[in-house]
Amino acid sequence: MSVAPIDALSPAVGGCYRDGVVTVRRRGTTAPRRLGAARTPHFDLGRDARGDLVVEHSLTLERVDDDLAGLLSDELFEPGWLRGAEMFERVFTGVVLTCAEDPEVAWEAFYANTLAAVGAHARAGVPADGARPDGHGCVRDYAPVYAQAESLVRPGSVLELGSCFGFLALRLAASGRPVTASDVSAGTMRLLSAMAPRFGVEVDTLTCDAAHVPAPDGWADTVLAVHLLEHLEPDHAGRVVAEACRLAARRVVVAVPLEDTPSEQFGHLWAVHLDALRAWGAAATGWRAEVHEHHGGWLVLDRA
Known part of the structure; x- marks a missing residue:
């Protein structure tokens, strides 16, 4: 069965992103661990009642930037919890979109935070x-x-x-x-x-x-x-x-x-x-x- 391509400007209705491959939700920073879910410093990974893959996160508009790529890689993909470039892109998109009700507001924060960080690192040197x-x-x-x-x-x-x-x-x-x-x-x-x-x-x-x-x-x-x-x-x-x-x-x-x-x-x-x-x-x-x-x-x- 084919699945829809990623739509980066699709609203995450009710703070939940679903694309037919993965569901992404934002949780509170003190939310209890869901039964059967694996927890990393930033993510919970598990299945819902239908058996669909669910990723929950605690990132906010103030914290979301392109370092998300590093977090996903280090915590979910390199350990082998998830695999593949397409899954990476879908989870990445879902995390950003669930940081705000309006998709453009979410992406503007992502871009602004990333560009600010790039500028700061460029000024400080590496x-x-x-x-x-x-x-x-x-x-x-x-x-x-x-x-x-x-x-x-x-x-x-x-x-x-x-x-x-x-x-x-x-x-x-x-x-x-x-x-x-x-x-x-x-x-x-x-x-x-x-x-x-x-x-x-x-x-x-x-x-x-x-x-x-x-x-x-x-x-x-x-x-x-x-x-x-x-x-x-x-x-x-x-x-x-x-x-x-x-x-x-x-x-x-x-x-x-x-x-x-x-x-x-x-x-x-x-x-x-x-x-x-x-x-x-x-x-x-x-x-x-x-x-x-x-x-x-x-x-x-x-x-x-």
């Missing part, structure tokens, strides 16, 4: 050894990645491939740049389009495969593919790099996490190493390629 005391998938992990990407963007327009929530696109747009965000998920682009005006910035959006972008050659001065290619099969990833070169007038910036094992819960399909970045750079005819490490691997391509 330990050079890459230590991650807050766990995997946390804001402090990608704050230096965003800072590095922003430092590599050339003057002029920017196209980001695989934008997901679009935090980087929003930061770039806030600096006054013309920015287009793209993603294969129509729901994610719909969410970003709803959020950008709430932060006083303009971000154009495109829903498309990053290997087939409906735009002319040299359309943007800089094209970004930041933590995208690990989500794609290797051949598909290579086509995205080639498409980025077609679309970029001046520079292409690629960033990947350097993992020993791909993180399944985040939808990583393979562990991208520096050799892959070098191979993509060598295949880019008419471009100067530079590969380096900085909280992950980077490939920077400039038109020769």
Whole structure:
């Protein structure tokens, strides 16, 4: 039986999110443990009377941000209570939506808290050894990645491939740049389009495969593919790099996490190493390629 796709702007009626796969509810911080439920520091996991999966949480509007990814990974997915990227996305969406009656209010708090945290970590700096005391998938992990990407963007327009929530696109747009965000998920682009005006910035959006972008050659001065290619099969990833070169007038910036094992819960399909970045750079005819490490691997391509 097919289930409905995730709708990030669907209200959680009565504080309860149901999508046919999982039910997510918010509970009080002092609520007793439900019979038969497993409790972690932030979540209860169990089944309801019908046997459907139920996740309960105690997060609030003041506390919800993209560190939720780290909490879910550390407490529910890495221990093996839950599996799979789709389940991760459904639980993630349910937790955010159940923090407020109005879905846009919930997501605005999520975006505002995340952008504030990214800014705070960027100002404070991150330990050079890459230590991650807050766990995997946390804001402090990608704050230096965003800072590095922003430092590599050339003057002029920017196209980001695989934008997901679009935090980087929003930061770039806030600096006054013309920015287009793209993603294969129509729901994610719909969410970003709803959020950008709430932060006083303009971000154009495109829903498309990053290997087939409906735009002319040299359309943007800089094209970004930041933590995208690990989500794609290797051949598909290579086509995205080639498409980025077609679309970029001046520079292409690629960033990947350097993992020993791909993180399944985040939808990583393979562990991208520096050799892959070098191979993509060598295949880019008419471009100067530079590969380096900085909280992950980077490939920077400039038109020769």
